[in-house]
Amino acid sequence: MSEVRPGHVLRVVSYNVRAFKDDTDALVDLVRMMDPDVLLVQEAPRHPFAGHRIARFAQQCGLTWSDGKRGWMSTTLLTSLRVHLHDCVHRNLVVRKGDEPRGYALATVSLPGHRPVHVASLHMSLRSDERKLQADTVLGALQPDAMPAIIGGDLNETPGHDVWKLFGQTLHEATPDAFTFPSTGPVKRIDAIFASTSLPHSQPLFALDPAQLARATDHLPIYADFDLSSLAK
Template sequence: MPRPARRDHVIRVASYNIRALKDDRAALVEIIRAIAPDVLLLQEVPRHPVSGHRIAGLADEVGLTWFGGKRFRMSTTLMTSLRLDVLEAHHGKLPVRSYDEPRGYGMATVRLPGHRPLVAASLHLSLRGTDRLPEVEALLAAAGTPTPPMVTGGDLNEEPKGKTWRRLASALPEVSADRPTYSASRPHKRIDGIFASAELPGSTPELALPAERLAAATDHLPVVVDLDVSALAD
């Protein structure tokens, strides 16, 4: 049996749809702090033009750093822990139809000290099936060619048998567990996932997250993965 990766070579990545902070904020903060992510990929953050202070406030409450910046009225972003160096971070647009809700990604190049950088990206795909594949292609193109070491995750609005999920998994193998993620109160389908480059294997930590607090925090369950970044060690 292979020896578990040392904590020195592990980063914890979580993806979480927080439903615009409409639910029990105290429960949400409790859950995120219990997860203790190094990278938190967020979907459905407040997206109106003056909502940045609310996201920054959440980052303070959960002990993470938010890079801010222009968000193009999107509801997707990410936060990081002080364990990581953030070398670059930005938000980018995904293709949408006229008059549709803006969609995009939050992307950051991060580095665990003593390791080479990797790209982390949060995404939230369309409810319309025909639009999801172009959105994934746009995200992969934004990461660069060839694709750098990368982890991405979010709310795909699609289950694993869907063609967009399969396309993303063909580029970045899925590392999250085969567990329902929606809804938080009655989990019955998996529409959230985390995907990472082949050199970044993942394992699912066992976390004691109370079901009643998960249901109170938001309508999705968080997805959590410990990534072994030993392959990036200098």
């Protein structure tokens, strides 16, 4: 992590970590190589003592975890010391009784000398009839019209469907049109990052080892650098 980023650039990485069931050392190495300011996490472990594992993972990655009373959800986010974390909440999304809990983590962060932005990590339902309502809920909490916003995660659907269309009405896609699942031989694009149109973005270039990516978890990471120059105080 020797790169020195300009003071106006916020790097956001979104990653489904599959509850640390795979090669955690490989996962940590990859996160450290990508060096995010905000790491949007999906499928973090959610058993009663999982917080210790998440905190240790954050420490290994050189990041911090706000905890934020997740309850049973598996979605959270980590931040670097380079950014100021103003607040962070974890909220559930509506799912059918008996289904795996789904939710989102919503934080307000800022770079030194810049006004804040909202960032959210989400993991959507496997049921298509639930995802649009879940997306509406997250957009309502994010309020991209009131504050610039970045949202990313595992959408569990491919482009052209309801969630992509809904997010695309007020936000723009900040990640390239490339398959993200499964990591061993990607055939679907079900992960994405969206952002307010006032936040220009670019793609950082990483030499990530495909074999290491396949060992780390079953999704590929997605990432973008955001130019927050317009938010300079």
